[in-house]
Amino acid sequence: MNDYFVLIVTALVMGTTARMLMMRVDYRQYPTYPQSYLGHFTLGVIAAGLGAVAIPAIAEKEYVAITFLALAAQQFRDVRNMERQSLDNIEVTELVPRGTAYIEDIAKAFEARNYLALLASLATGIGYFIGETFKVPIILRILIGVVFGVITIVFLTNMLKGYFVGDIAEVRPAEIKFDGPLLTVAGVVIMNIGLKESQKIYLEQGLAVEIVPNHEEAMVILSNIGQRQAIQHHSSIQLGIRKDVDEPDFTPIARRNPKNGNIVMAIVTMEPNEKYLLDVVKRTPVLESAKRKALDVAITTKAERVGK
């Protein structure tokens, strides 16, 4: 038992570390408040614990104990639900909503991070146990375990990283113009703004971007409404939106140019700075639910043309 104690503790520490590292990877998905921080930390510890006891259970021929992992999967689905519900509940309090696709993405990320903690501790346990089988000194066993854990963490963290709008498209500044009451950016009509005062604010303080997809698949990704909502939310949350609930005129809306698939968006921020807006749009994550492999489908008229 004493021997398993070291195994379990090593695996537990590695699993928890994996979860902690993921909390720091990206501030946008980092639980901002101490309560959520503690909540996710504790769930991470539980996940790591479940992964840690799996190997000793198998070693003791307690094969039934493997059903623990099924329990874990159930538990993490609940994490996803919890995160989705909590974000759904606060959605109405956002000036510019996240959108259901972005919420789903964040919820999935939280679930996946718990699996990461579980797999990291499981790998650590396996590494340690291999060391034990070959009767190597205890320090070396711990080291092998840690190496296994680190490899898993690095591999999975890279896999989960995803990519950003800046990777699939060129983001460039554009000019806001009014065609009568119609607010247009790069020739695309965004909306009808009646009040002269609002039009003036748009012309004086408004910023606009044009997102030009790099390839056909990027065009499909950017056309997704959830992806566009994510861009709107991101820009407004990070630059500070100049809007209140009774001013729908200043809601940023990303519209698509149906001719070439470009996305245009006009926004009025607290501090108009074009460079920051471009940076923020580029750093918006590409949502998993928006990803499409349009060129890989069986019907390939367009794919044939681009020679894929």
Add this chain to the structure above:
Amino acid sequence: MEFGITDLIIAVVTTNKDMVSSSMTPVFYAEDDEHKERLALLISKTTMGMVHDLESGTYIIVKH
């Protein structure tokens, strides 16, 4: 989720005195463009609606 009626024309503000409301939507007659602007602003602030310009002297206020 928040539920409510959206995409509904709440009011019409116009300087065109010939306009007659054919539905439940109230029509507000403005004396000039400046008055029209002011009326539209006041109504939109009260109803949280958005002002759209239909040109030729008519604004509609729409709840989105």
